[in-house]
Amino acid sequence: MLAVSAAASPACAQSCDLYQTDFGSFSGPPDLVSGEFRVLWCLSGATVASSGFCPTGSALKLDASTDDPVILVSGGGSGCSAFEISFTYAQFSASGTILKFGTTSGSGANCSASTPVSALALTATGGACTSASVTIPLAGAAGVFIRFDHGANTNAIVIDDLVIRRVGCCSSGSHPCCETGSAGCADSAVSACVCAQDPYCCSTEWDAQCVAEVESLGCGSCGAGGPACLAGFSADFGTLYSGGSICTKFPALFERCEGAAPFLTSSLGCATSSDMAMRFAQGYPYSAAVTHCIDFAGRAAPALAFSYSKQTGTLGPRIDVSLDGSSWATAWTAPVSFDGGCKSMLLDLSPLAGEATVWLRFSSGSSVSNLAAIDDVELVEIVDQPHGCCEEGGPSCNDAPTSKCTCALDSYCCETAWDQLCAAIATVYCGAACPGLPVCGSPTAGACGAVHATPACADAECCVSVCDLDAFCCETEWDALCVKSATALCGMPGDLDGDGEVGPVDLAIVLNAWGAQGGAADCNFDGTVDAGDLSMVLANWTG
Numbered sequence: 001m002l003a004v005s006a007a008a009s010p011a012c013a014q015s016c017d018l019y020q021t022d023f024g025s026f027s028g029p030p031d032l033v034s035g036e037f038r039v040l041w042c043l044s045g046a047t048v049a050s051s052g053f054c055p056t057g058s059a060l061k062l063d064a065s066t067d068d069p070v071i072l073v074s075g076g077g078s079g080c081s082a083f084e085i086s087f088t089y090a091q092f093s094a095s096g097t098i099l100k101f102g103t104t105s106g107s108g109a110n111c112s113a114s115t116p117v118s119a120l121a122l123t124a125t126g127g128a129c130t131s132a133s134v135t136i137p138l139a140g141a142a143g144v145f146i147r148f149d150h151g152a153n154t155n156a157i158v159i160d161d162l163v164i165r166r167v168g169c170c171s172s173g174s175h176p177c178c179e180t181g182s183a184g185c186a187d188s189a190v191s192a193c194v195c196a197q198d199p200y201c202c203s204t205e206w207d208a209q210c211v212a213e214v215e216s217l218g219c220g221s222c223g224a225g226g227p228a229c230l231a232g233f234s235a236d237f238g239t240l241y242s243g244g245s246i247c248t249k250f251p252a253l254f255e256r257c258e259g260a261a262p263f264l265t266s267s268l269g270c271a272t273s274s275d276m277a278m279r280f281a282q283g284y285p286y287s288a289a290v291t292h293c294i295d296f297a298g299r300a301a302p303a304l305a306f307s308y309s310k311q312t313g314t315l316g317p318r319i320d321v322s323l324d325g326s327s328w329a330t331a332w333t334a335p336v337s338f339d340g341g342c343k344s345m346l347l348d349l350s351p352l353a354g355e356a357t358v359w360l361r362f363s364s365g366s367s368v369s370n371l372a373a374i375d376d377v378e379l380v381e382i383v384d385q386p387h388g389c390c391e392e393g394g395p396s397c398n399d400a401p402t403s404k405c406t407c408a409l410d411s412y413c414c415e416t417a418w419d420q421l422c423a424a425i426a427t428v429y430c431g432a433a434c435p436g437l438p439v440c441g442s443p444t445a446g447a448c449g450a451v452h453a454t455p456a457c458a459d460a461e462c463c464v465s466v467c468d469l470d471a472f473c474c475e476t477e478w479d480a481l482c483v484k485s486a487t488a489l490c491g492m493p494g495d496l497d498g499d500g501e502v503g504p505v506d507l508a509i510v511l512n513a514w515g516a517q518g519g520a521a522d523c524n525f526d527g528t529v530d531a532g533d534l535s536m537v538l539a540n541w542t543g
Contacts, residue, residue: 036075036078070115072110072143084164091124183204183206278373281364311370387418405426406426440457473485502541511534
């Protein structure tokens with residue numbers, strides 16, 4: 001879902017990135033307006049859907065003869081000679097889709113734009129994920145309309161990982177040759193010397209290796225010792241959207257990017273239209289951003305505060321650490337399960353206290369789309385402040401009995417950090433009653449006497465008894481068998497609202513569900529809400 005503005009290249013005959021999208025947002029691909037450049041969409045019936053073909057998350061789906069999305073790509077007066085478009089596609093049966101184009105001087109999206117030239121027929125079938133690319137000459141025009149013209153049938157085709165590059169209008173790098181940044185560098189002679197032996201430095205980015213090659217290849221001098229390590233690190237990624245590599249946007253913080261570079265996002269759990277976050281691309285090597293070295297020498301208890309979001313059920317993101325910038329150890333990786341929103345984290349880095357050079361690497365941790373984003377990153381000192389037993393933070397929590405009980409089961413909670421697992425242990429075994437957790441004893445887990453689609457139930461003792469016999473009840477959902485076990489093990493018959501009493505509300509639940517086939521009001525599990533259930537409520541009446 002990324003719109004990416006140009007990454008520079010020193011020779012106008014080369015191509016450079018203009019735009020890319022992985023269709024990560026179901027609202028559709030984003031438009032790009034960057035200086036003279038425009039990439040504007042008219043979906044014309046096409047929609048973003050989960051891809052059933054390539055393992056890359058969402059994709060643009062065309063499944064009708066009228067689904068003919070059109071893209072305007074315009075360079076204005078920049079003098080581009082062509083635009084390159086590449087993408088992947090998949091279809092089980094031929095949809096007859098043809099990529100067509102027509103040049104234009106317009107600057108707005110247009111579903112009915114003229115696209116008389118057929119450039120590429122998308123013929124691969126059988127569900128294979130197929131790469132395709134084509135270069136579209138401008139012949140002096142400012143821009144081009146590109147149409148995915150679906151054939152006269154209802155066979156589905158999905159388009160994914162679309163990239164547009166510009167040709168003949170790439171500018172030289174503007175940063176010093178001894179600093180990392182966009183492709184090329186400010187000294188054209190040094191740039192040409194390095195790139196003659198390492199073309200990557202002028203076609204993709206001027207990374208740390210390119211800087212080192214200034215001297216190692218005899219192209220120039222960067223002086224002795226290099227830049228000093230950072231005294232601290234803080235990145236909220238700003239409030240204004242712009243495309244391109246995170247390393248290009250924040251060269252003072254990041255030394256280099258790896259794989260397909262992370263980029264800014266203005267959506268997903270940790271970002272809004274007025275608060276950007278760092279989002280990871282997909283592919284292997286993993287999308288990653290590496291910081292400049294950071295000086296931990298004067299730090300007694302360093303920690304990294306940050307927030308993150310992701311797509312549940314996927315791997316990553318993760319954070320790695322290094323003392324030399326090349327040998328890495330994983331310091332944190334997000335759990336596969338994620339309940340949505342934006343989660344705040346405090347990563348304890350105290351084992352690195354006193355080190356003079358520390359590098360951090362923020363990585364996708366996955367080669368496929370995981371919609372992972374990280375925001376509000378700051379290097380802080382751990383201060384021994386009390387926090388609630390339901391809150392993540394430093395070792396222990398502010399209720400001594402709960403803390404003692406929890407740490408007797410998991411010493412990590414009092415020796416290293418109080419994380420979400422500590423809060424879960426405190427809830428299940430130590431009476432903390434933390435809400436929002438799908439574990440025994442959480443007050444939001446649902447009544448033990450009622451069926452619900454989430455695991456566990458609110459009565460910790462009863463819940464543990466049931467799950468000792470049937471782990472399904474605490475791993476997947478609290479179904480009718482779990483309720484039946486709870487009734488047998490815990491004596492809770494008739495308490496349908498889970499308030500610990502059998503009273504008027506429970507009676508009302510039975511009467512309102514009278515005659516229904518099963519359900520929460522079926523107290524005796526005979527398949528029908530009837531007089532037997534009413535008798536059970538009245539027999540156990542307490543309120």
